[in-house]
Amino acid sequence: MSGLRIAGYAWLALVLVFLYAPIFVMAAMSFNASPFYQLPFEASFRWYEDLAANTAIRAAATRSVLIALAAMTIATVLGTAAALALFRYDFRGKRVLQVLLFPPIAIPWLITGTAMLIFFFAIGLGRGTPAVLIGHVALALPYVIVVVNARLASFDRTLEEAARALGAGPWTVTRRVTLPWIAPGVVAGALFAFAVSFDQFVVSYFLAKPGDATLPVLIYTAIRKGFTPEINAVSTLIIGASMALMLVVARFFSFGGHR
């Protein structure tokens, strides 16, 4: 093996250490008895016991999961419908509609979040869980449309035409021919939508009512007040859950664009 190849592997290994080391340190410290992350390490579950007893964190976690499930459902239905229309029909302005999907992804969330805050106050909705949900769905929608579209690209259009020629109506064609084919894309899009909502901090931060915070907002507030090992424990659980979720997504959607 040449020196350059070894250097290549070493570089990749270093990058992986850089990416994962802090996460492992955080996870390890959540099992450390010292509240100030002092070493030597002394194994303990006390922070997880504290966490289980902490009703504020539990309430925020439940709220986050419920919002993510709702955002996922709405974004998946609306996004799949839009992706189908963009795939099936050619019409003037289609390019514009496709380009309009990028602002929610590309504009910094700080700008989107503050703009939503202003607008929701202006129309009388104000802060709170409904505002958070509306915002999350908007952020997740473009991901669903893009992911379902990617799956549709490999769909043979003549299948729909054949079904139609055999007398199936548009709804039957969609339900019996198109949807089964794009199902993996829809599942991947739905999981992306869940992740976008569940991990979302910035937009929730501006839209959540104090006292009605989502989990990331609660964590941010706690970090700024001072470190607490309970936050460490809940953070470890969150990162474990979201990584496990993405491993599931990877079964349905090839990130590398090849398989």
Added chain:
Amino acid sequence: MAGTLNAGEGRRAAGLLAPAYLWLTLAVFMPLSAMLFFSFLTAPPFGNEPVAATLANYFAFFETGTYGRLLWKSVKLGLWVTGLCILIGYPCALVLAKQIRGRAREALFLLVILPFWSNSLVRIFSWAIVLRGNGVLERALDLVWPGDVRLGLMFTPAAVVIGLVHSYLPYVILTSYLALQAIDDDIIAAARSLGAGRLTILRRLVLPLSLSGLLAGAVLIFVPVVGSFMEPRILGGRFGTYYGTVVEDQFVAVFNWPLGAALSFILLAVVLLILALSSPILRKGLQ
């Protein structure tokens, strides 16, 4: 063929598209318009104060110089983070796309981009634990380095850069990798058989062919970093005042929403300018 839907098709297309795009209009495009409107007001229109139209919020940006300096500070932060991500990420993508084969490549690639899809706030928090004084990093260095090591990295601009590079590194690896693996290995083999050295192949062949992916990744990193506020708050301490944190303050601490709206909109203008200038590259790089 564009614009040739019959009435039934048109109705069905509109029915499928309308819910999603109405939602985006209500939740993204109307708020952005409302923010622009707000930025020209003297006070929020739902308070008790009288409201008038004004350009004062935009003058504030140019008069004091403070906001301009902070915007420049945030732009510099964006350049630093983007540059480091490219230097670290591109070689990594190169190794993944051209050196490793088969299932190992798929698994390693997934491993590299997995953190990107996990909670960014939590990952920044994990750096706070690593970098804090007498924390894990300093204690670990104590073991391999004689004497008492004091890096003092926590609450410095360096800590902010480290955290942001960690957050956005997978972006540039992802986009570069997609561009790199689209390069036909036969072209590289042909260049080699014609006598080109490794450096020549990289400089004259691989880099130009993957440049669009690299630049797309760079833009996707630069834009959110310029608008970042959570990372500087957690890792920057008293050095953590950036443009993003000042905008945040207007909305959650100072409650000067019209000024916040104007500052947000100036940032949006900068971001849109960058996106517009790079849109040909982005379109090519993200295909």
